[in-house]
Amino acid sequence: MSTNATDTRVRLETLWEHDAVKILAIFGVIYLTYALIGLALGYSLDGIVNTLRRMTYLIAVYGMVTLALNLHWGYTGIFNIGIAGFMAVGLYVTMMLAKPTDPAGAAQYAGLGLPMPVAIVGGVVAAGLAGLIVAIPALRLRADYFAITTIAFAEIVRLGITSGALQEFSLFGIELGTGGGRGLIGNYGDPMNVIFELEVFSSFVDLTNSLFGFGPRQARALAYSMVLVIVLTGIYWLIQRTSRSPFGRVLKAIREDEEAAQSLGKNTNHFKIKVFVLGCALMGLAGILWRFRRTGVTPEAFRPHVTFYIWIALIIGGAGSNTGSVLGSGLFVAILFEGPQYFRRLVEQVITFGDAPNTFAGSVAPILSGNTAPFVRYTFEEFQTLQFVLMGVALVFLMHRRPEGLLGHREETAAAIPLIRRSNDDSTAGRGGDSS
Amino acid sequence: MSDTEIGSQSDTVQPEGQQNDVELKVDGLVKRFGGITAVDSASFEVESGSMTGLIGPNGAGKSTTFHCITGIHRPDGGSVRFQGNDITGIRPYQCADYGLVRTFQIAREMANMTVLENLMLPAKQQSGEQLWRSVMPFARRDVIEEERELLERVWDILEFFEIEHIAEEKAGNLSGGQRKLLEMARALMIEPEMLLLDEPFAGVNPTLEHKLLDHIHELREEGYTFLIVEHDMDLIMENCERVIVMHQGSVLAEGNPETITSNEQVIEAYLGGDV
Ligand SMILES: Nc1ncnc2c1ncn2[C@@H]1O[C@H](COP(=O)(O)OP(=O)(O)O)[C@@H](O)[C@H]1O
Ligand SMILES: [Mg+2]
Numbered sequence A: 001m002s003t004n005a006t007d008t009r010v011r012l013e014t015l016w017e018h019d020a021v022k023i024l025a026i027f028g029v030i031y032l033t034y035a036l037i038g039l040a041l042g043y044s045l046d047g048i049v050n051t052l053r054r055m056t057y058l059i060a061v062y063g064m065v066t067l068a069l070n071l072h073w074g075y076t077g078i079f080n081i082g083i084a085g086f087m088a089v090g091l092y093v094t095m096m097l098a099k100p101t102d103p104a105g106a107a108q109y110a111g112l113g114l115p116m117p118v119a120i121v122g123g124v125v126a127a128g129l130a131g132l133i134v135a136i137p138a139l140r141l142r143a144d145y146f147a148i149t150t151i152a153f154a155e156i157v158r159l160g161i162t163s164g165a166l167q168e169f170s171l172f173g174i175e176l177g178t179g180g181g182r183g184l185i186g187n188y189g190d191p192m193n194v195i196f197e198l199e200v201f202s203s204f205v206d207l208t209n210s211l212f213g214f215g216p217r218q219a220r221a222l223a224y225s226m227v228l229v230i231v232l233t234g235i236y237w238l239i240q241r242t243s244r245s246p247f248g249r250v251l252k253a254i255r256e257d258e259e260a261a262q263s264l265g266k267n268t269n270h271f272k273i274k275v276f277v278l279g280c281a282l283m284g285l286a287g288i289l290w291r292f293r294r295t296g297v298t299p300e301a302f303r304p305h306v307t308f309y310i311w312i313a314l315i316i317g318g319a320g321s322n323t324g325s326v327l328g329s330g331l332f333v334a335i336l337f338e339g340p341q342y343f344r345r346l347v348e349q350v351i352t353f354g355d356a357p358n359t360f361a362g363s364v365a366p367i368l369s370g371n372t373a374p375f376v377r378y379t380f381e382e383f384q385t386l387q388f389v390l391m392g393v394a395l396v397f398l399m400h401r402r403p404e405g406l407l408g409h410r411e412e413t414a415a416a417i418p419l420i421r422r423s424n425d426d427s428t429a430g431r432g433g434d435s436s
Numbered sequence B: 001m002s003d004t005e006i007g008s009q010s011d012t013v014q015p016e017g018q019q020n021d022v023e024l025k026v027d028g029l030v031k032r033f034g035g036i037t038a039v040d041s042a043s044f045e046v047e048s049g050s051m052t053g054l055i056g057p058n059g060a061g062k063s064t065t066f067h068c069i070t071g072i073h074r075p076d077g078g079s080v081r082f083q084g085n086d087i088t089g090i091r092p093y094q095c096a097d098y099g100l101v102r103t104f105q106i107a108r109e110m111a112n113m114t115v116l117e118n119l120m121l122p123a124k125q126q127s128g129e130q131l132w133r134s135v136m137p138f139a140r141r142d143v144i145e146e147e148r149e150l151l152e153r154v155w156d157i158l159e160f161f162e163i164e165h166i167a168e169e170k171a172g173n174l175s176g177g178q179r180k181l182l183e184m185a186r187a188l189m190i191e192p193e194m195l196l197l198d199e200p201f202a203g204v205n206p207t208l209e210h211k212l213l214d215h216i217h218e219l220r221e222e223g224y225t226f227l228i229v230e231h232d233m234d235l236i237m238e239n240c241e242r243v244i245v246m247h248q249g250s251v252l253a254e255g256n257p258e259t260i261t262s263n264e265q266v267i268e269a270y271l272g273g274d275v
Helices: A002-040 A045-075 A083-098 A116-138 A143-162 A199-212 A216-243 A246-263 A268-291 A305-317 A322-337 A339-350 A360-368 A373-381 A383-401 A424-429 B002-006 B062-069 B092-098 B115-120 B131-135 B137-160 B176-188 B206-221 B233-239 B257-261 B264-269
Strands: A169-171 A174-176 B022-033 B036-047 B051-055 B077-082 B100-102 B194-198 B225-229 B242-247 B250-255
Touching: A002 A045, A002 A322, A002 A339, A045 A083, A045 A199, A045 A216, A045 A246, A045 A268, A045 A305, A045 A322, A083 A116, A083 A143, A083 A268, A083 A305, A116 A143, A116 A268, A199 A216, A216 A246, A216 A268, A216 A322, A216 B131, A246 A268, A246 B092, A246 B115, A246 B131, A246 B137, A268 B131, A305 A322, A305 A383, A322 A339, A322 A383, A339 A373, A339 A383, A360 A373, A373 A383, B022 B062, B022 B225, B036 B051, B036 B062, B036 B077, B036 B225, B036 B242, B051 B062, B051 B206, B051 B233, B062 B100, B062 B194, B062 B225, B092 B100, B115 B137, B115 B176, B131 B137, B137 B176, B176 B194, B176 B206, B206 B225, B206 B233, B233 B257, B242 B257, B242 B264, B250 B257, B250 B264, B257 B264
Parallel strands: B036 B250, B051 B225, B051 B242, B100 B194, B194 B225
Antiparallel strands: A169 A174, B022 B036, B022 B077, B242 B250
């Protein structure tokens, strides 16, 4: 027994080391690069640390959702393109549960005034329930129709929130509201107050102040990012366990050949519904943690592009690998999401742009006479668009060169134990087969 | 000890000549695809512990019959009884619960899973298939213990089929014959009572074919019931004690190999009269 246990530990440790090295190396490069960019832009120490903190925040949130998507697509082969919808359900329900019961002043609508932890649980459960409602009728459909159902759901959620109908409504005599297109204001105390009011937190504020020259606001933001990293680690652990188990083995079999899995006695619908609900609940949690500290939220935050960002992160990292999902999120945020604007700032350090032309035609026309500067200026002015172009190019490149992503080639074992050769002394009872 | 895992049904072995219990009874089975009637009121019985061959020309409806029995297709008419239970139109996963397992004409291995993973998948009553048990620390301990025992069983079956050397290989990288072996090994992991094999020898080289036949005979002696679809008539005649002949969706003849080979209708329909 004890040798078995130590064996397993040694093996798990080497495996962990392997992934840890990968994560540390890639994140090391990302953070170092951004620190250098900060220096080049003449940021002070607190500015640089703040840049890195923002990166961490984004990577943690994207990492959570990408892990959830990996559970759907990478493990089970469920094509979910309604991610933004499940995130929205999580966040909106949490906000409506947490908002105080008296709609004071500019804070518009009333909520249920529940404590934040309860509100978070409520939001996560609501997102999971939304997943259940989508999954039960739709998982019987063919995979492509299922995908259409998910994106339809996400759009229904977004448009439903936007519409005037739900802007303000009453449920069992309680006044609630989504705020419609104008958005919903988070007029509850800082959701992280549970932590910020701790005794130790004041020493954390002092520490960040002496280290980076942070004020209390920055210290709180830093603590928030750190909490997100802890949650990300927890989700990684959860999904890692889920996939390395008999349950995960059935998921993998569903991805490979659902009908054959059924013939082997697996009630695949049952597994698909469970895993879909779990993934959706985690997407809801990520949606909550993403924006519940902001002053408010508008449905615009959940346009379909959010879903596609997550898919890009998953494709970069490699579907089927949890470590890949985290790495993919890191690279997506660093290069494709945040990269362009920092690049622009760097370029602006070197070249000073004049006023950009107002129209595309106005920017192209001077090229004919050999003057490219207006075009460059125009391009940098239209940065959002450029970012989308960059993402498209990156996707095409990946699909061409490395469709399996960073770590997708590495299949993770779907068993609760390492699948190893049994020791020789056990295989004496061979049935006439030589164990070569 | 490890050997008895495979022969766990040895108590049901019946001496030759006493195999009268009906394991599987198909009655008036009908399956239509649009205008085609693939199975046209087919009726036959398979005796417990027997090795029965199901033959017939291509398109006779043999695979479709298998699909209807095992729930892949819902039959348009007729009934299927297994060990006395009415299993007409059940879901495929329930079929395995009854102890009736099939393999596919074209092997359907889980290509991106290793041979070991493929074999660990089908075992019944894995508590780790409940999500919470696999995640929660205390319950997971039991899951890990179960997995160890299961892995032992998997090694036993690999040994039985003499394919230990491909254990860590991805199933998608195996040769056609190895895939067929894997499919059968995988079906056995369910510890079924009856196996429906759809052309288990197609694409298997003669050496492996012999081995596979030996394995099937060995398993038969342990009490398994086999229904085997095969279009190599000689192979069926030599190895099965009973033969069912299908033609254009119906059963043309049923009986022991001798009566089948001398049946005029069979010679006409199946052998095209070239005997
Ligand atoms: N899914 C299907 N859709 C339409 N026709 C089918 C389908 N499956 C089988 N058939 C038709 O049913 C008939 C019997 O096929 P099959 O059962 O595969 O024959 P066998 O296995 O005896 O060669 C054939 O004519 C075949 O074309
Ligand atoms: Mg066939």
